[in-house]
Amino acid sequence: MNPLHRKLIRELRASGGVIFSVILITAIGTACFVAMRSAHRSLSQARDHYYAKGRMADFWVSVKRMPKSELRRLSNIPGVAEVHPRIRSPVTVDLPTSEKPLAGVVLSLPDRGLPALNQIQILRGEYFTSRRRNEVIVNDVFANAHRLRLGQSIFVNIAGRRQELVLVGTAFSCEFIYPLGRAAIVPDRTGFGVFFLKESFAEEITDMKGATNEVLGRVFPRYANSKRALLHEIERRLDEFGVLATTPLEDYPSNAFLSQEIEGLATFALLIPLIFLGISAVILNVVMTRRVEQQRIAIGTLKALGYGDAVIGWHIMEFALLAGVIGAAIGCGVGQWLSAGMTSIYRQFYEFPRLDAPIYWDIHLEAILVGLICAAIGGWRGARTALALPPAAAMRPRVPASGRHILLERFGWLWRHVHPAWRMALRYMFRHPIRTATSLLACLLGASVMALIFCMIVGVNHLMDFHFRWLYRSDVTLFLKSERGSDALMEVAHLPGVRKVEPLLGMPVTLRHEGKEKLISVTGIQRTATLTLPRDRQGHHITIPPTGFLMSRQLAKMMGVKPGEYIDWQPMRGDRRWYRTQVVNLMDDYVGTAVYADLTFLRKCLGEGSALNSLQLAIDAGHEQRRAFVKKIRDWPEIEAMIYRADMENNLRKTLLQNIWVILSIEISFAGALFFGAILNGAIISLEERRRELATFYVMGYTPWQIGGLLGRESVVVVIGGLILGIPVGYFFARLVVASYQSEVLRMPLLFPPQVWIQTAIWGCLFSLVSHFVVQIMIHRSRWAEAVKVAE
Amino acid sequence: MTANICHSALKDMALRESTKCDDQSKSMHTDDTTAPFVQMRNVSKLFVMGDVVVEALRDITLDVYHREFLVVLGPSGSGKSTLLNLLGGLDTPTEGQVLFEGRDLAEFDRRELTWYRREIVGFVFQFYNLVANLTALENIMLAADLVSDPLDPVDLLEQVGLADRADSFPAQLSGGEQQRVAIARAMVKNPPLILCDEPTGALDDMTGRQILRLLLNLKEDMGKTVVVITHNTAIAQMADRVIRLRSGRIVEVTEQASPLPPEKIQW
Structure with a gap:
């Protein structure tokens, strides 16, 4: 080993705390870099892999009811590559492992062979057989959470009827990587299930023989940017079948959440390591300048002995680069460990059949390179200072810094008290x-x-x-299968434990303002309601206007509408006339967007005297009362979904x-x-x-x-x-x-x-x-x- | 001339301060000049540096008396600085005892040693060791903060003839001026023992004499014990007692009945 290297190693050992702080910060920067970029790659690769493998749809169109034969209307829209019908229906599930009825969704799959789009991947059991018509495949996470066994009977309430289903398999669906129940913002592994039924059986139990209520489709890649215009055309062509919603992949909840996370991670993976590595470069800069100052005489002597500038410059840089390499190497190890940790957290949120944290060598290599570059930047100033010293000047001790007063001392009165x-x-x-x-x-x-x-x-x-x-202050929200009169209110009010019931009428409508259109649900509530209390940002209650709309600030921003202005809207049911209503006031909320109207006002607009389709309940806190309530409510056939x-x-x-x-x-x-x-x-x-x-x-x-x-x-x-x-x-x-x-x-x-x-x-x-x-x-x-x- | 101004001023101050000195531990040392103040008994000091053992001091026995001007003389490497460090409680002997008021400094805990350095000893260094970031006055104030009853830093600066340089930083002062600030800094705590490590080593002879005058005044006017270590044999002429060191041993102790004032010594 040459003497300069020996000197370097001894100096590294002796520099203890200073080099430790540089290594620590470099290691953290590199660890963030490796962890976030690895997790980002794992997640985005898993998404792309399963989307490709499962042939994920590009859009979803939800209609009230449409004969399957009418699908041909869509086939000649330029850009539409393929469309396929499916039945989707909300369901409540009775399981012995849960006291309460659980929410879920039923989706139809071909009786034989996988569907063309949104294919499932069987993880346990098998695909449908010809042995039974009521076979069901359940999403794997829900099945595992409730320890469902193959061959076990599951009872569900669908379309007002109690049905027995027989479990033949559990599966993963790329459509439900982030499975969200109704009105939920995080997945509930135990509370929300996906139930795949044979198409023939689904048609039978939902009274949809030869019909469909959901269309999935794909567009040709070159039309990817004009997807919204294309969906608009689909809406127009299917108008008579009652389009309830059109959702491009970007807005599909599971994908929207997953993709938002992946994009966020990409930003953080750049920003956070940059902060740490930047700081480590700046600290190294200070350390190196100081080191050259300390070794002034030694550097001068080396020069006098005949060492060239390149050798001395490299000797100074080596110190910085070694700190960078050690920091980056530690960071790579810690980063890999953190990446595994992040991936395991993601596994709790996202239902991938496999989500691994492999070692991506190229990322590690990049991390070491980035660490080295930052260290080199940090060491450069020190090396330059060393090279600039003429040997004779370097060998003389540094001229002491001249003492002078600092700026603060000009504030005489203040300074005297320091x-x-x-x-x-x-x-x-x-x-x-x-x-x-x-x-x-x-x-x-x-x-x-x-x-x-x-x-x-x-x-x-x-x-x-x-x-x-x-x-939202209600203890329970009941979504009904169809619109009911005020008798439903009475029925529920008499159930045990119910303290208060308030009616809601949710109506899917198209809003239109200054060329912008949006499908959304307008909710009618009583002006005296206490279980839903719209508020402003400060938390002050905003009353429902007797006529007109109360709208989420976010939605108003998206629609470009201000309080006092009028907005056009068309209900997706009934006579589908266009109305013009004033947006009276704005409210603040953080989850989803909402439009509220006075229940009576909305009913009058729709010509539906006493209609309601959901109920908000306040129930007694006592355990026994709750049990009694749950027992009664699970037998009530009107429920489509229930939220606690x-x-x-x-x-x-x-x-x-x-x-x-x-x-x-x-x-x-x-x-x-x-x-x-x-x-x-x-x-x-x-x-x-x-x-x-x-x-x-x-x-x-x-x-x-x-x-x-x-x-x-x-x-x-x-x-x-x-x-x-x-x-x-x-x-x-x-x-x-x-x-x-x-x-x-x-x-x-x-x-x-x-x-x-x-x-x-x-x-x-x-x-x-x-x-x-x-x-x-x-x-x-x-x-x-x-x-x-x-x-x- | 500066030295004379200082002389009379220090005298004034000593008169004022002698009435203030109610600190029990300090007042003990003011009278009896015959009693040993600090004693070294069979002190040896070894430094182990890897495989090499260096014997810096060997079997030193020495008494330092009250109001004494003691010069320790010796060439480089004779063990002078080690001896001063042991007297100042900065180091402990390998063998033997350093006694203060009969108590072995080795028995002092950290707190007592800090008290000893703070209340009993004042150090003056060859290279002054002033804080570069503090002005002359602030350097003195920093030491004054350590004791409950310090002398007035502004007065002291005036006594050493630097009243007009109070706001100057060390880099703006000459070597002699810096050493005068260092003496004022050692004095501000009003310690009975002043230990000086080559105090004139970095100064020309004219400035050196002025510094020595200041040190002598500390003994004569304020009743301090002054120990000066030096390799400069001329300085020995002004000592009450001279101890010569060679290779870690005391080779000669000379008492001088009529020491010369610094103005008269041959440099």
């Missing part, structure tokens, strides 16, 4: 502006990432409280918050590492540079704690500065993130209460204290008596 120890810290910081700015920047980014995380937690909690406690608010909320909290805590703990640790690394690096450099000065303090009678306090003052200024500047930057990040979560399906609220400031400050200080503790240990272990005479 203790000398603080003056020392402030002058030191001002005289090393790059070093101070580096530490400040690292703390700033650490604080901003923490503030962003705490802001998201507050946002998610607020979203859930707003949605489940303020806006508490179940939905718990499920959401469980899946969302439980996973969020895992991810957040990692993210907070990473953000904390920025504080830790910045403070450690700054303090250690300061400690090395001012060794003799600090030793003098020791000799004067300062205790190691007091010496630590002198260094700690600089850290305090950096941490406070980082927090003060970083938290507003965190707010800016939060705005960016929230802006990217403003879809029709889900919108994140932007809240930045004092609690976010306090939590960020506490955590930031905590990580900085840990770092200072490490410095304090070093101070305690120092041999100050020897340092006191060391030449500077």
